[in-house]
Amino acid sequence: MPIEVVPVNSLRRHIEAIEGQLTDAANEVIRSGYFVLGPNVKAFEAEFAGYCGVEHCVSMANGTDALELSLRALGIREHDRVAVVANAAMYSTTAVTACGGEPVFIDVLADEATMDPAALAAALAAQPLKAVVVTHLYGRLAHIQDLVEQCRRAGVPVVEDCAQAHGAASVDGRKAGAFGDIGTFSFYPTKNLGALGDGGAVVCRDTALADRLRQLRQYGWSQKYTNALAGGRNSRLDEIQAGMLRCMLPLLDGWNERRRAVANRYSANIHNGRIALSAPAGQEYVGHLYVARTSERAALQSHLQQAGIQSEIHYPIPDHRQPCFGERFLATTLPVTETLCETVITLPCFPEITDEEVQRVIDACNQF
Ligand SMILES: *Cc1c(COP(=O)(O)O)cnc(C)c1O
Numbered sequence: 001m002p003i004e005v006v007p008v009n010s011l012r013r014h015i016e017a018i019e020g021q022l023t024d025a026a027n028e029v030i031r032s033g034y035f036v037l038g039p040n041v042k043a044f045e046a047e048f049a050g051y052c053g054v055e056h057c058v059s060m061a062n063g064t065d066a067l068e069l070s071l072r073a074l075g076i077r078e079h080d081r082v083a084v085v086a087n088a089a090m091y092s093t094t095a096v097t098a099c100g101g102e103p104v105f106i107d108v109l110a111d112e113a114t115m116d117p118a119a120l121a122a123a124l125a126a127q128p129l130k131a132v133v134v135t136h137l138y139g140r141l142a143h144i145q146d147l148v149e150q151c152r153r154a155g156v157p158v159v160e161d162c163a164q165a166h167g168a169a170s171v172d173g174r175k176a177g178a179f180g181d182i183g184t185f186s187f188y189p190t191k192n193l194g195a196l197g198d199g200g201a202v203v204c205r206d207t208a209l210a211d212r213l214r215q216l217r218q219y220g221w222s223q224k225y226t227n228a229l230a231g232g233r234n235s236r237l238d239e240i241q242a243g244m245l246r247c248m249l250p251l252l253d254g255w256n257e258r259r260r261a262v263a264n265r266y267s268a269n270i271h272n273g274r275i276a277l278s279a280p281a282g283q284e285y286v287g288h289l290y291v292a293r294t295s296e297r298a299a300l301q302s303h304l305q306q307a308g309i310q311s312e313i314h315y316p317i318p319d320h321r322q323p324c325f326g327e328r329f330l331a332t333t334l335p336v337t338e339t340l341c342e343t344v345i346t347l348p349c350f351p352e353i354t355d356e357e358v359q360r361v362i363d364a365c366n367q368f
Contacts, residue, residue, distance in 0.1 A: 003308035006348050006357045011189055013352035015196070018247060022196070025243040032239075037218075040242035045201070047249055048185075051167070052177045052203045056210035059201045059237035060217050063163040063186020066200040067095035070159050070182045071131060072231040073212040076101050080130035083123055085115050085137070086319035087337045092133040092161055093319040099231075104129060105320050107334045111278060113291070113344075114142035116336070117150065124154050131157050136165035136176050138314070139192065139259070139288030140281070144179045145170065157181040163200075164288040166193040167256050171282070177203045182213075187237075187245055192259070192288050193252050195241040255351040259287025262349050265358055266290055270365045275300070289314055290349035292365075297345050300368055307364040312346040 015022070029040065041059055049057035060066045076082060078100035084092040086105040096103045104127070107119045115134050123129065132151050134142050144160065151158045158180030162168075165176040166185060177183020185191075187199030202213050212229060215221055220232025264280040276293040291314060294300050304311050318337050320329035347361055 006309045006353070006360055007350075008310045008312050008346060008348050009190055009350045010352060011194075014350065017352070018251070021247045022244055025247050026240055029239045029243050035239045036236055038239045040239045040246060041237055044237075044242040044246050044249070047246065048201060049203055051249060051252075052175050052183065054178050054183070054203045055205050056207065057201050057203045058210055058213040058217060059199070059242065061200060061235040061237060062198045063161075063184060063188065063191075063200040064091060064094065065217070065233070065235040066163075066184035066186065066202045067092055067133070067159065067161060068098045069213060069216045069231075069233075069235065070184055070202055071095055071099050071101065071133075072216055073209055074131055074157050074159070074181070076130055081127060083120060083129050083132040084319070085133075085135050085337070086334055087113060087315065087340055088135040088137050088161070088319075089315045090319050090322060091163070092135060092159075095133070101130070103319070105329070105332055105334055105337075107336045108137075108340065109143075110336050110340070112140055112142070113137050113340055114140060115147060117143050117146045120147055121150055124150060124156070129154070129156050131159060133159045133161055134180065135161040135163075136168055138291050139164050139168060139286040140278075141165065141168045141170060141176060141284040144176075148179050151180075159184060163188075163191060165286060166191065167252055168286045169283045171284070173283075178205075181206070182209065187241070192256060192286055193245065193248055195244045197238070197241055199237050199241045199245065200235075201237070256286040258351040259349055260285060262353055262358055263287040263290045266292075266347060266349075266362065266365075269362045272366055272368055274368060275365055287349050290347045291344050292347060293340070293343040294345060295343055297343060300345060300365075303368050304361075304364055307360070307367075309361055309364055310348060313344060314346050315344075316341055 045057040076099045080101045082096040160180045160183040162176040163186035168176040183203040187195040217235040220229035222228035
């Protein structure tokens with residue numbers, strides 16, 4: 001009999017447990033006749049702002065719009081320099097170039113794969129930056145207090161990309177999105193808080209900034225048919241998706257805890273000199289992805305595949321080497337980022353993975 005494959009993630013299992021609740025919420029929206037910017041969106045925005053510990057939440061159509069409209073709300077325009085990391089699948093870089101801005105790539109820390117505070121300090125000293133985007137990659141809080149502190153001193157606004165880190169918190173309990181000037185989220189189905197389709201949001205404390213973001217997500221309207229703000233578009237969250245997210249938000253902390261427990265079991269029980277792991281983590285990590293490193297990645301992937309275990313690469317090509325840029329960043333080198341792109345490997349980690357499956361992954365890694 002062929003062995004059952006351990007998947008990297010299973011949305012089918014994830015949704016199965018709450019299917020009844022989701023169906024009821026969807027039916028309520030269908031019967032209400034209110035489908036865009038209605039009561040569910042308003043309620044979800046209030047609930048999610050409260051969850052993040054900030055004043056405002058402005059929901060949007062997806063996480064990429066959330067990033068781009070945040071930069072527009074901060075006034076980023078042609079030729080403005082914006083610092084980003086290059087190991088996070090192009091999302092923030094795309095947002096910068098969409099505004100006509102110039103990405104300034106900052107290298108990352110080898111162990112955590114998040115922005116290196118020393119590298120940011122060097123970039124701030126070398127040139128004027130108009131904004132910094134900090135990505136809380138894999139569900140791990142970056143060294144956000146240090147990074148924000150540096151930017152405050154330089155008068156540079158900070159956008160936190162929290163698309164993989166819903167609920168990640170510092171030791172004093174501050175959540176991802178509550179440190180910088182703006183926090184952006186994606187609710188793509190595979191995220192820690194994921195809708196049944198696309199969705200996104202921005203959180204912030206400043207009321208004027210929230211007003212601008214609300215205008216930008218709806219054509220730049222200050223009121224109906226008055227296009228007050230340039231750079232606007234249609235980027236609204238649907239009532240049905242807001243309804244789905246309202247069912248799921250109360251479950252997020254439990255899901256994150258299970259993800260972290262799985263990740264920490266890997267960190268404590270995989271012992272193999274050829275596989276490097278991050279140390280067991282606390283609430284600063286919400287286990288969006290469990291990413292190990294090995295210089296023998298192809299061999300490990302095929303070993304795992306033979307053991308019936310799926311693995312993935314997050315992410316194989318650094319932003320400055322993406323084909324769309326041609327030779328534009330040929331002179332840019334980011335040693336840590338480039339090494340990580342060649343060595344990272346993602347192991348199965350999701351709330352519904354069974355203890356037996358986790359053990360199979362551990363055994364297979366130890367037998368490599
Ligand atoms: C998923 C993701 C995004 C983009 O979100 P979409 O909703 O897919 O547009 C942005 N940043 C990071 C780090 C992500 O993981």
